[in-house]
Amino acid sequence: MDLGSHPTFESHDDGTVLTSAPQDAPVDRATAAARRVVDAMLRTDRANANLDRVAEELNSIADHLEEHAPAVAERLIDMWNGEGVTRHDPVTGPENAIAPPIVLEGLSDGSVRGEVTLTMPYQGPPGCVHGGVSALILDHVLGVANAWGGQAGMTAQLNVRYHRPTPLFEPLTVTGRQMSVEGRKINTVGSITTADGEVCVSVEGLFIDAAVPRPR
Numbered sequence: 001m002d003l004g005s006h007p008t009f010e011s012h013d014d015g016t017v018l019t020s021a022p023q024d025a026p027v028d029r030a031t032a033a034a035r036r037v038v039d040a041m042l043r044t045d046r047a048n049a050n051l052d053r054v055a056e057e058l059n060s061i062a063d064h065l066e067e068h069a070p071a072v073a074e075r076l077i078d079m080w081n082g083e084g085v086t087r088h089d090p091v092t093g094p095e096n097a098i099a100p101p102i103v104l105e106g107l108s109d110g111s112v113r114g115e116v117t118l119t120m121p122y123q124g125p126p127g128c129v130h131g132g133v134s135a136l137i138l139d140h141v142l143g144v145a146n147a148w149g150g151q152a153g154m155t156a157q158l159n160v161r162y163h164r165p166t167p168l169f170e171p172l173t174v175t176g177r178q179m180s181v182e183g184r185k186i187n188t189v190g191s192i193t194t195a196d197g198e199v200c201v202s203v204e205g206l207f208i209d210a211a212v213p214r215p216r
């Protein structure tokens with residue numbers, strides 16, 4: 001997969017930030033507010049928070065955003081201009097309200113690393129992270145680890161092992177590392193661990209280097 005001008009492990013020092021950290025741009029601030037709404041909606045008092053009015057106001061905001069939305073094809077081209085993926089993806093994208101968003105750093109040992117505390121919208125079992133959310137996060141982290149390693153691809157297989165429940169509301173460390181490249185086949189591993197180093201989830205991914213054309 002064409003990596004464009006992305007930095008790689010070979011060309012950069014330890015501690016290179018690989019993803020776009022939220023900035024003070026209006027779109028980042030608006031998205032952070034939307035993220036807050038999603039979280040607060042799950043926490044608020046169902047009986048006393050005047051949710052009729054909330055629904056009306058949120059629909060009015062959605063109407064406004066939709067009125068200003070270009071055609072999807074046009075927006076896709078815009079989205080994929082330049083670096084693209086790091087601003088809208090569902091894991092690290094500061095412009096995507098469903099992304100936590102996680103900031104990933106590339107280390108000189110070839111791995112990538114980020115920290116995140118997940119809250120109510122990501123819940124599966126009581127008080128724990130949804131397994132599908134863990135798989136989503138790790139799939140993406142492995143994808144970025146491949147970019148950092150210098151050869152990226154499409155996920156062909158993702159084997160996920162859930163060792164123990166992954167806690168919400170606690171800092172978690174996510175890591176990924178490219179292990180080997182054989183022709184077009186890329187093997188990559190990753191994990192989610194708690195602050196005391198307990199591995200909650202580990203993954204092994206097979207990626208295939210494949211060209212995916214950008215919209216134009």
Ligand SMILES: CCCCCCCCCCCCCCCC(=O)SCCNC(=O)CCNC(=O)[C@H](O)C(C)(C)COP(=O)(O)OP(=O)(O)OC[C@H]1O[C@@H](n2cnc3c(N)ncnc32)[C@H](O)[C@@H]1OP(=O)(O)O
Binds near residue numbers: 008141142157206208
């Ligand atoms: C530096 C920092 C910058 C940071 C900035 C961000 C950078 C950027 C980060 C983006 C991070 C995104 C991370 C999200 C990653 C997704 O979400 S990707 C989306 C999910 N995956 C998909 O949709 C893939 C769907 N599948 C496909 O498109 C195709 O099946 C594939 C995987 C491209 C393979 O198809 P193909 O190119 O036709 O390959 P094919 O010729 O069939 O097979 C090639 C070889 O691979 C093997 N193979 C193919 N599929 C499989 C399989 N599933 N299992 C086992 N073997 C397989 C074949 O057997 C064959 O082996 P050999 O015969 O050569 O030994």
